[in-house]
């Protein structure tokens with residue numbers, strides 16, 4: 576348990592570092608492309624179609640983009656691909672460590688769908704790689720000729736994935752799978768399209784051959800897709816801190832709305848870099864987020880309490896005396912926060928979606944309960960419910976004897 580936590584810490588840390596490098600490079604190059612302006616005559620004669628000047632870190636930079644390619648290959652050509660690959664590899668490792676090794680606690684929520692670990696993991700992988708296959712097929716179909724129609728297809732596909740995952744997995748598990756699908760599509764765009772097309776361009780320059788404009792155009796389209804997917808993906812990466820989103824009864828709609836609004840806001844910045852100012856996009860995006868926040872906050876408590884009322888009653892008959900003692904401890908010290916309808920003054924939604932309402936829930940989270948209340952002892956949160964060391968020992972003893 577603790578070894579896995581350390582592994583998860585290192586992999587997550589690495590994932591964030593790689594992701595910052597990837598998305599940072601993506602933002603920088605999209606900004607660069609949008610900020611290029613017509614260069615002076617002498618540069619145009621060299622085949623440069625746009626240039627720009629920038630100042631950063633105490634120096635001036637002059638950047639030029641060629642319409643096709645330079646006359647001869649430069650001695651050093653920088654590529655940007657390992658940022659993307661390492662982000663994906665570490666993200667996938669994290670998915671396995673957290674959600675697949677911990678499937679029964681994190682991926683499967685019996686109140687959504689009582690899948691076996693194996694079925695849940697296979698469904699998750701099926702959604703990620705099936706979705707990727709569908710996207711790649713669409714990219715090679717006539718659909719790809721119309722960027723607008725293609726965008727519509729991509730949106731529909733992601734909406735469907737949001738709905739499907741929330742029917743199968745816990746709220747967190749569903750969100751992270753949509754994120755994994757989006758991230759996999761993004762990295763596949765780099766691996767399967769942008770890189771091969773760039774390799775063709777480099778080979779053509781080296782052989783002094785012709786560059787087919789279609790190579791660059793296709794890579795550019797994929798890179799625009801990636802650009803619009805960055806903000807939604809970043810939201811999903813931090814979403815597991817915000818149970819009011821993934822615990823909402825219509826969590827799939829909440830996810831779709833946040834993804835759509837954040838891509839819309841990304842659109843504002845893309846236009847702005849091209850000197851097209853459309854503040855209406857930013858204002859409508861922000862208003863949309865506000866409306867969403869209001870919609871998510873208001874009805875949730877009513878809907879949750881009806882859900883709690885219809886939840887199956889605990890089967891007390893099979894509990895031993897030790898079990899009952901542990902259940903009493905948890906009801907006393909934990910369920911003020913970790914319940915379908917928390918009574919805590921601050922936490923109105925179960926933190927991280929972790930609920931201990933029934934004995935089944937307690938069994939499901941037993942390793943985490945033991946870890947946080949008896950080993951790291953950071954639960955109850957701030958020891959708000961005043962759990963004593965003796966009580967922590969009762970939980971430790973119960974867990975070890977299971």
Ligand code: HEC
Pocket residue numbers: 816905908909910911912913919922926927929940943944945947948954955956959960962
């Ligand atoms: C005052 C509210 C509160 C109480 C009481 C409380 N918790 Fe928590 N719990 C939280 C919060 C907030 C988090 C999320 C912390 C974070 O984001 O790391 C959390 C997270 C957890 C997690 C981590 C879940 C995960 O998926 O990583 C576990 C396990 C947990 N609590 C167990 C317990 C146990 C066991 C008790 C009772 C002994 C308890 N908590 C009492 C607020 C509370």
